[in-house]
Amino acid sequence: MVNAITTENVNVFYGDKQAINNISLNFLKNKVTALIGPSGCGKSTFLRCLNRMNDVIEICRVEGKISINDQDIYKDQIEVEQLREKVGMVFQKPNPFPKSIYDNVAYGPRIHGFTDKKNEMDEIVATALKKAGLFEEVKDRLNDLGTSLSGGQQQRLCIARAIAVKPEVILMDEPCSALDPIATSIIEELITELKESYTIIIVTHSMQQAARVSDKTAFFHLGNLIEEGDTTKIFTKPDNQKTNDYITGRFG
C-alpha cells in the first residue's frame, strides 16, 4: 500500500490557541479516508492543512511535516498553487462560481494553462462532468449559470471543477451536510467511483456516511487523534473507549 499523503507531528495554532496536537496520520493512495469527530475537534482544520487553505487565515500557524509524494508541502520548493493543483477540495456548502457551468469546470484547466484549443477544453469539461456524474443532466445547458443548478447538482459541479485540474487527492469538507438524502446518496456513490482514480479524504459528521464510503477512518477529539484504522474495525470493535462512546452516540 502506497501513502498518498504522510503527516508527522502536525501542530496547528490559531494565535495562542492550539487546535491540533501533534497528529501523525498517513493517507493511502486510492482509498477513502474519513475524518470523524465532534464539532470543533480539529478535523476540518487538519484537512485544510493538506492543501494549505489555512494560509489564508493570518493568525494560523502550522508546525510539523506534511508530505505529498515525499515532498514537504510547507517547504519552499513547492508553490502553494502547484500543491492545490494536485490536491483539490470540495467544500461544505456548494460554491460554484456565478459563471456558466462550462466556465466553472474550465476555470481550473484554464488558469493552469492545460490547453488553448477550444475543442480540447470542451473535452476536458465533458470528461470532468461525466466523472462527476453530471454530464447527462447539464449537457444541453452548459451556458447556464452554475448557480442555477439544484444543491446536489451544484456540489457535483464543484466536484467536476476539482476533477478538471487532474488532482491526485480530493479533500472533501462535509460535502453532503447541505444536501438532502437523495443528493447525498448520489454523491456517496460518486465517491466510491472516484476512489479508483483519486485519493479521497472526507470530513463528515455522519457516522453512517463514514461507514458507507470510507476504507479508513480516523477519529479526532479535542485536537487529538484518538484512533485510526480500517473503517470496519473502528465501527465494530474500536480499541479506544472514547471512540466507542462516539460511534455509539454517547457524546458528540
Next chain:
Amino acid sequence: MTNLIKRKKAERRFQLYGIFAVSLSLLFVLTLIVNIFSSGIGGFYKTSFLMEIHFDQKLLKLEDNPSSEQIEDASFRKLISYNFKENFSQYSKDEIKQIKKLFYRKIDKETQSYLLKNPQYLNQKVELLFTASTDIDQIHKGNFNRNIPEKQRSINNFQLGIYDQFIETGKVKKVFNKRYFTSGDSRDPESAGVASSVMGSVFTILICFLLSFPIAIFASIYLEEFAKSGKVTDLIEININNLAAVPSIIFGLLGLGILLNFFGLPRSTSLVGGMVLSFMTLPTIIVACRSSLRAVPPSIREGALALGATKNQVVFHHVLPLAMPGTLTGTIIGLARAVGETAPLLMIGMVAFIMNVPSTPLEPAVGMPAQIYLWSESAERGFIEKTSSAIILLLIFLIVVNFVSVYFRKKYEKKW
C-alpha cells in the same frame, strides 16, 4: 390578549408615522420640482420679433458676391438704423430709439449672422426673426407685471404700445432658444448660455472619473485583499473613512495650495477642478468598493484558491467582477455629488466669467453649479429664469446619471 392589541396598535401607529414621513418628503420634492420647472422652463424659449430687413449692398459697403470674411468685416450698424427708419417711418427719431430698445442690443450681429448663412439675401427684403430684449421677453412670458407704475419699470408706456402693436400684427413669436445651449456666459441674458459650463462640468467629471475610479479600485483591492492587518492598515482605514467626511471646501484649499501654487497648474481649468473633485470622490468610491469586496462571500474566494488560482487571479477573475455593481453605484453617487459641488471649485477659480466654450480640459472653464451661482447673483431680471433653467438641466443630468447607475447595477448583478 390585551398585550397583543397593544402590540398591534403600536405597529399600526408606526406605519402611520412612516406614511406621514414619506408623504412629507414627497411633498418637498414635488414643491421643489414644480417651483423650479415653472420658473425655469421659460428659459428654454425666447421672445422674438418679425421684422423686414433690406440688405442694402451700398449701406454695407459690400461688393457683389461677398466672401464670408468680407461679411464678417462689414459694419451692420448703418443698415440697422436705416431699416428701423424705413419700418417705423411714422415715428420721430427719439421714438425709433425707444423702439430699438425692444430688441436685443446686438441686433446688428444677429443680422450679420443671417447674411453669413444666406448670402443670397444681399439686396433683398426679407422678413426675419430678431431676439427681443430681455425686459420685453420677461413681460411677454408674464414674469414681470406690466401694470406697475411707469417709473418703476424699464419699459415705458410708448414701448409697451409698440409691443402691443407687434402682438396685434402677429409679429411676436416664442421660439426655442438654441443659443442657450450653444453659447457661453454673457453679460446679456439674451445671449447667455450654458454651453461653457456644461462642457466645463463634463471635462471636470471626466478627469475626476479617470483619476478617482482606477486609483480607488486599486487602493481598495490592496487594502481589502492583500494588506496585512496591522496598525498601519488600521490607520489608513480610519483616515480614508475620515476623508469621506471632510468638508469639500477643504479639498478646494488643498487644490489651491498644492496643485496651483506648488505644481503651478493652470488656474480655473477643468483639469485642476477634476483633480480637486477626485480628492473628494476617492474616499467615497474606496468605501463603496471595499464594502462590496467584503460582501463577496468567502466561499467564492476559497473555491478559486482551492483550484490553484493565485490571489491576483482570485481577485480579478472572481471577486472584483462580483464587487463591480456596488463599486459602480458608489462611483456614480460620488460623481453625482462631485457634479453638484461648488465650494472646492470656488477655491481654484472655477467661478470665472467664461464666454468661450472650452474644448479641452486645459482651458479656463466654469462648472454648472458655479454658473448657477453666478447667474443667481446677476442683477438682470432675465437671469432669474436662466438660473432656474440651468438648475433643470443639472437635475436632468443627475437623474440620467442615477438611471445609468441603476442600469449598470442591474446589468452586472449576479446572484449566487
